[in-house]
Amino acid sequence: MKLVPGLLAGLFAFAHLALPVYAEKLLQANYVTSCSDDSAIKTNEIKVKLLPDESQVWLEYDGTLDYDGYVMFNVDIFAYGYNITRQTVDPCDLNIANLCPMTSGKMPVPWNPMEVSKNTITSFVPTVAYYVPDIDLLIRVTVVAKKSGEQVSCIEAPVTNGYSVYVSGVGWALGVITGLGLIITVILSILGYSNIATHVSFRTMLLLGFMQSQAMYGMLALHFRPLARNWTQDFQWTVGIVHAGWLQTIATWFQRATGGTPSTIISQNSKVSVAVLKRSIGNLAKRTLPTTGGGNELLVKGIERMGYRAQIEPSNIWMTSYLVFYFVAILMMITLMVLKFALPAISKKANNAKLNNALSGGTEWKGFLRGSIYRLAMLSYPQFCSLGLWEIYQRDSAAEIILAIVMFLTTSAALGFATFKVFQRARASKALNENPTYTLYSDPACLTKWGFLYVHYKAQCYYFIAPMIVYILIKGIIVAFVQASATAQAVLTLIVEAAFMIATCVIRPYMDKKANSFSIAASVINFVSAICLLIFSDVFNQPDLASGVVTVIFFFMNAIFTLTLVVFLLISFYYAIRLKEPTAKYHRLSDNRESFRMSQTDNRLNTELLPLEKAIRPFGDEPRPSSPWAPSNNGSVRSRWDPGHAGAGFNHHDEQPPRSPFADQPPRSPFADPVEPTLPLIPSSGGHDAGRRV
Structure with a gap:
């Protein structure tokens, strides 16, 4: 399988680009799971830390054993599901009590280091495993009887190296x-x-x-x-x-x-x-x-x-x-x-x-x-x-x-x-x-x-x-x-x-x-x-x-x-x-929403140009003529340019430009419009000006 080495190499390169280099290399496992229906090993707590630079394996274990006799450990290491190595270990070489031979009963192992040769560590774990973030590394230990070869137990332990994308x-x-x-x-x-x-x-x-x-x-x-x-x-x-x-x-x-009743998983970790x-x-x-x-x-x-x-x-x-x-x-x-x-x-x-x-x-x-x-x-x-x-x-x-x-x-x-x-x-x-x-x-x-x-x-x-x-x-x-x-x-x-x-x-x-x-x-x-x-x-x-x-x-x-x-x-x-x-x-959106939106900058009085008007007005404080759209005495609105109006026409020499009577009022709500509500407020799809207010 050439895919997995290439995959691991890519992750290795990513790790060096994205993460700092730790002062020491390590691999550790904090829990085990059973991979067999009837396991002779029952674990309460386990901690394992491998320090290759110091040629040490730190181990702490608390559990029970349910088998008597000499056994062998078949150790398989999987990276992303791919079996990268398999080794057979004789527990008698580890100098751990109750394992040579295996004896039924409780098996407490205090937190102590065990010396392991560097060549043994290198043969078990490739160098890339120490640097890939959240490496999917799994160690499976199959315990078999030394004489008959019958499987006694199987346990698995996921291994981490201290690098993680969870930061x-x-x-x-x-x-x-x-x-x-x-x-x-x-x-x-x-x-x-x-x-x-x-x-x-x-x-x-x-x-x-x-x-x-x-x-x-x-x-x-x-x-x-x-x-x-x-x-x-x-x-x-x-x-x-x-x-x-x-x-x-x-x-x-x-x-x-x-x-x-609060749970106690974290406190009893x-x-x-x-x-x-x-x-x-x-x-x-x-x-x-x-x-x-x-x-x-x-x-x-x-x-x-x-x-x-x-x-x-x-x-x-x-x-x-x-x-x-x-x-x-x-x-x-x-x-x-x-x-x-x-x-x-x-x-x-x-x-x-x-x-x-x-x-x-x-x-x-x-x-x-x-x-x-x-x-x-x-x-x-x-x-x-x-x-x-x-x-x-x-x-x-x-x-x-x-x-x-x-x-x-x-x-x-x-x-x-x-x-x-x-x-x-x-x-x-x-x-x-x-x-x-x-x-x-x-x-x-x-x-x-x-x-x-x-x-x-x-x-x-x-x-x-x-x-x-x-x-x-x-x-x-x-x-x-x-x-x-x-x-x-x-x-x-x-x-x-x-x-x-x-x-x-x-x-x-x-x-x-x-x-x-x-x-x-x-x-x-x-x-x-x-x-x-x-x-x-x-x-x-x-x-x-x-x-x-x-x-x-x-x-x-x-x-x-x-x-x-x-x-x-x-x-x-x-x-x-x-x-x-x-x-x-940004371009204007195709639904023309900006034409209807009243922004905060538009929500102000319509009197911004009054100081300018006052400065250029040639008549001082003389009263200005009424707007051509000013309401008459009876309340109706007639244009000064209406032919029926007495003052039709506009004298540029005697009058000021027309000024809306609504200049001093705030903008009206779109839902209080005096225009006939049945008239369209935007141009119709036909393309003519029927929808335009007049």
């Missing part, structure tokens, strides 16, 4: 970039740069949605290889799984106060061997974790596995996500308050005319606050659909179940209400104007509160918000309620991703060609990832080598696309910050 700094960096995208969107909206604000918002939401999909994949009850498992773990923060000591303290206290899922297992009883074949070995899978990897007790996962949601909500409110008081001060100090105009019209901060609450509901919907519904199945305490139900129903109702209002206004606009664009983009209140739902789509495809919400809901239900069957989760996920990909490719609902291209690419990547998940479920009973290769494909495909989305978002930051007129960077 907390990656999550923090992505979180900061996403938060900046949301803040920049709000600031640009306030300043009236609606076009680029829409693009920054779309790119931010696309990146966040893709990362949430990765996190939800990691919560499936599948057998993930280390590389795929740790990759999805990088995005756990997008669904509220964040480790903090004070969060765990609050969650544990609340559960005990409400009659629940030193007393039991905790393993991630190796193969499919049956349904679990309440508060019972499956064993790996005896002893105090525990298996965690799905959501519990992601919580365990984040050092969060399974009983605290939901409450942690709930508390993180409120922390983000408070942070969002503080940010809006800071913007409310900071922007006017900055405007006054900088003496920026455009910023002054944007803020002088009276920014609707209440509208922004309400819109931010709706936006927060949309951003947190994946975590409430998955973790909130999972809590109903988990049943940590009655109070936590009530909180989960309330939060799920509240966010669902908020998004449902917002979607209904958008549909209602769009239908009303289509009935009057044969186009939904006017109503959706001319009303600032609608745009501020519910615009985040539809501004990313073409005006004619506003309805795509409903499939998007249903898509998130179904994925959350699959994660929450199908934890007992990995195969069912993989098949359902594949169906959902295929349906969404087809809908996105056929409808192309997004605002422009570039947005559609990236959205279609994201849906295709998710569909291919779903195929990888189906392979991980072992439904095809494929060899381990195939699963290892698919894992590498899964990682590189998603990592490259995530990096592309990050660069895509950072470019929009550059245009938003560096360009004097950032909106000019």
Whole structure:
């Protein structure tokens, strides 16, 4: 097999490019699993560390043996499912008590080093294994009777080398970039740069949605290889799984106060061997974790596995996500308050005319606050659909179940209400104007509160918000309620991703060609990832080598696309910050939404030129003649150029230019227009001027 050496060489090169070099090489294993039905070795705890530079193997073991006699160890080492070496070891050469010969009973081995020759280590482990991040290295030890050759036991231990793609700094960096995208969107909206604000918002939401999909994949009850498992773990923060000591303290206290029983997997980690899922297992009883074949070995899978990897007790996962949601909500409110008081001060100090105009019209901060609450509901919907519904199945305490139900129903109702209002206004606009664009983009209140739902789509495809919400809901239900069957989760996920990909490719609902291209690419990547998940479920009973290769494909495909989305978002930051007129960077959208949108810079009094008029007026303080459209005494409006009017005509020597009587009034709401509402507000499809106001 020439594929595996080439694959390992590629990963080796990647490791040297992406990761720092450790001071010492090491391999370590912290748990074992049984690979035979009737094992004579039952493990409570095991720790093994191999230091090749020091020619030492450190070992600590606590377990029981159920065999008497001389045995031999057949040691197989697998890399990504490929058997790279096989060695036979005589335990009598290791000088370990109870192994020469093997004797029934407890076998405690304290944490001590054993000297091993460097040649022996080199023959067992290739050099590349010390550098590849999250290497899929598995050591299988088959214990056989020395005389008869009969198999006595079989155990497996996954090995790590200290390198991993799961780095907390990656999550923090992505979180900061996403938060900046949301803040920049709000600031640009306030300043009236609606076009680029829409693009920054779309790119931010696309990146966040893709990362949430990765996190939800990691919560499936599948057998993930280390590389795929740790990759999805990088995005756990997008669904509220964040480790903090004070969060765990609050969650544990609340559960005990409400009659629940906290789990103790993390606190007892030193007393039991905790393993991630190796193969499919049956349904679990309440508060019972499956064993790996005896002893105090525990298996965690799905959501519990992601919580365990984040050092969060399974009983605290939901409450942690709930508390993180409120922390983000408070942070969002503080940010809006800071913007409310900071922007006017900055405007006054900088003496920026455009910023002054944007803020002088009276920014609707209440509208922004309400819109931010709706936006927060949309951003947190994946975590409430998955973790909130999972809590109903988990049943940590009655109070936590009530909180989960309330939060799920509240966010669902908020998004449902917002979607209904958008549909209602769009239908009303289509009935009057044969186009939904006017109503959706001319009303600032609608745009501020519910615009985040539809501004990313073409005006004619506003309805795509409903499939998007249903898509998130179904994925959350699959994660929450199908934890007992990995195969069912993989098949359902594949169906959902295929349906969404087809809908996105056929409808192309997004605002422009570039947005559609990236959205279609994201849906295709998710569909291919779903195929990888189906392979991980072992439904095809494929060899381990195939699963290892698919894992590498899964990682590189998603990592490259995530990096592309990050660069895509950072470019929009550059245009938003560096360009004097950032909106000019982007073409006007084809649905002509800008013609109807009332930006903050337009929401000001129509008296900006009055000082200039006063300066050039040749008549001093003489009263100006009335406007040709001024109302008469009986309240009717007649033009001064009307032939029936006594003053028809305009004397350029005796009168000032006409001035509208509405100059001192603020702009009217588009829904309080005195024009006959049955007249179209935009040009009709026939191309004539029947739809133009006169």
